Amino acid sequence: LLLLSHAAQLLTLAGPDRARRGKELTDLGVIRDGAVLVNGERIVAAGPTDVVTRGLSTSVDEIDCRGMLITPGLVDSHTHLVFAGARLDDFERRLAGATYEEIARSGGGIRSSVERLCNATDESLTRHAERWMAEARRWGTTTIEVKSGYGLRLDHELRMLAAAETAGKTTGLKVIRTFLGAHTIPSEYDGARQRYVDELIDNMLPEVAKRRASEFCDVFCDRTAFTIEEAEKILRAAASCGLKLKIHADQLSRTGAAALGIGVGATSVDHLDHADASDFAALAASSTVATLLPGANFFMGSTYPAAREMIAAGVAVALATDFNPGTCPMIGLPLVMSLACTQMRMTPAEVWAAVTLNGAAALALAHECGSLTNGKRADLAVFNADDFRAVPYFAGANLCRFVIVGGKLLQTLDN
Numbered sequence: 001l002l003l004l005s006h007a008a009q010l011l012t013l014a015g016p017d018r019a020r021r022g023k024e025l026t027d028l029g030v031i032r033d034g035a036v037l038v039n040g041e042r043i044v045a046a047g048p049t050d051v052v053t054r055g056l057s058t059s060v061d062e063i064d065c066r067g068m069l070i071t072p073g074l075v076d077s078h079t080h081l082v083f084a085g086a087r088l089d090d091f092e093r094r095l096a097g098a099t100y101e102e103i104a105r106s107g108g109g110i111r112s113s114v115e116r117l118c119n120a121t122d123e124s125l126t127r128h129a130e131r132w133m134a135e136a137r138r139w140g141t142t143t144i145e146v147k148s149g150y151g152l153r154l155d156h157e158l159r160m161l162a163a164a165e166t167a168g169k170t171t172g173l174k175v176i177r178t179f180l181g182a183h184t185i186p187s188e189y190d191g192a193r194q195r196y197v198d199e200l201i202d203n204m205l206p207e208v209a210k211r212r213a214s215e216f217c218d219v220f221c222d223r224t225a226f227t228i229e230e231a232e233k234i235l236r237a238a239a240s241c242g243l244k245l246k247i248h249a250d251q252l253s254r255t256g257a258a259a260l261g262i263g264v265g266a267t268s269v270d271h272l273d274h275a276d277a278s279d280f281a282a283l284a285a286s287s288t289v290a291t292l293l294p295g296a297n298f299f300m301g302s303t304y305p306a307a308r309e310m311i312a313a314g315v316a317v318a319l320a321t322d323f324n325p326g327t328c329p330m331i332g333l334p335l336v337m338s339l340a341c342t343q344m345r346m347t348p349a350e351v352w353a354a355v356t357l358n359g360a361a362a363l364a365l366a367h368e369c370g371s372l373t374n375g376k377r378a379d380l381a382v383f384n385a386d387d388f389r390a391v392p393y394f395a396g397a398n399l400c401r402f403v404i405v406g407g408k409l410l411q412t413l414d415n
């Protein structure tokens with residue numbers, strides 16, 4: 001048995017194991033002088049320390065969390081964490097005024113990441129994934145979604161998914177893999193995009209599913225990527241292979257991808273920078289989670305999604321990093337929480353629900369993690385703060401002391 005006791009605040013997020021909406025988002029189940037009791041990989045009790053420890057024998061490993069904040073481990077439900085090399089030249093060019101198209105023409109953009117990925121060894125991909133998962137963990141992340149999408153060929157896509165899986169084992173993080181073969185049209189299919197859609201549907205998806213190489217399938221549906229019609233075909237094919245669905249939706253323009261996501265039963269629709277009130281109404285009436293990625297808006301200087309309007313409409317809003325080498329090289333969820341508060345006017349309580357239980361729901365894991373209640377996996381994060389509002393408030397500072405994943409203490413920091 002492992003006991004974490006006497007936390008200044010414990011956020012349980014106790015309640016139904018599903019995404020929170022509207023006013024529910026602010027109900028974090030805050031307990032003062034809180035404790036969590038863990039048996040093996042499961043939580044057996046969470047509540048006030050005097051209640052949790054009543055009648056407890058002395059054979060307990062105890063971690064005194066006085067002055068600390070205990071929360072559910074953070075869930076980062078949208079990353080492109082496996083890549084081969086930062087795009088520093090693109091970064092500098094964009095700051096000097098180059099457009100996305102100009103950068104792509106001069107050899108940058110997604111296609112440069114594809115070229116580098118295809119030339120990288122399995123070992124270097126795995127090492128990169130381990131490095132950045134360890135970094136995510138340092139900021140409090142315990143579950144992380146990782147997409148493929150820089151291979152665009154079955155063998156390279158599988159190498160990316162394998163690197164994510166291996167890195168999850170070495171870092172101890174819970175990894176959820178997403179096949180994003182439909183990230184962009186590979187250069188060898190220029191002028192023959194239909195052939196690539198066929199390749200995805202007829203060969204890549206069935207093989208990924210057969211090998212159980214991913215849990216989700218995602219499609220980048222936008223004016224520079226796949227059309228609504230193509231995205232629908234790909235997502236329906238993925239569903240028939242048994243994969244759960246996600247979609248990059250309405251990021252650069254409103255294409256109707258959010259509505260498509262709801263129509264095909266996607267677990268989440270992500271970005272939504274250009275989604276409108278009719279999309280919010282449809283999302284509110286569905287079980288699809290809206291995952292907002294304000295780190296990408298910050299890094300690109302683009303318009304933030306209308307989080308307040310979505311929450312008022314009753315949309316289940318989650319937050320994730322979108323960690324990737326092009327549009328958001330930001331790995332820590334606490335900074336994303338700060339951006340969500342200051343740039344989208346979400347409240348500190350709302351952003352906590354959005355990176356815990358709603359992040360879990362965005363991965364169809366709300367029954368397993370995202371809150372601290374009996375029977376759930378013991379995934380938790382401990383911060384050097386006595387009030388949950390301090391984490392988004394100290395923007396850019398890392399207050400996380402350690403995380404526990406599946407009952408295992410993974411690291412301790414001196415801060």
Ligand SMILES: [Zn+2]
Nearest residue numbers: 078080248322
């Ligand atoms: Zn993305």
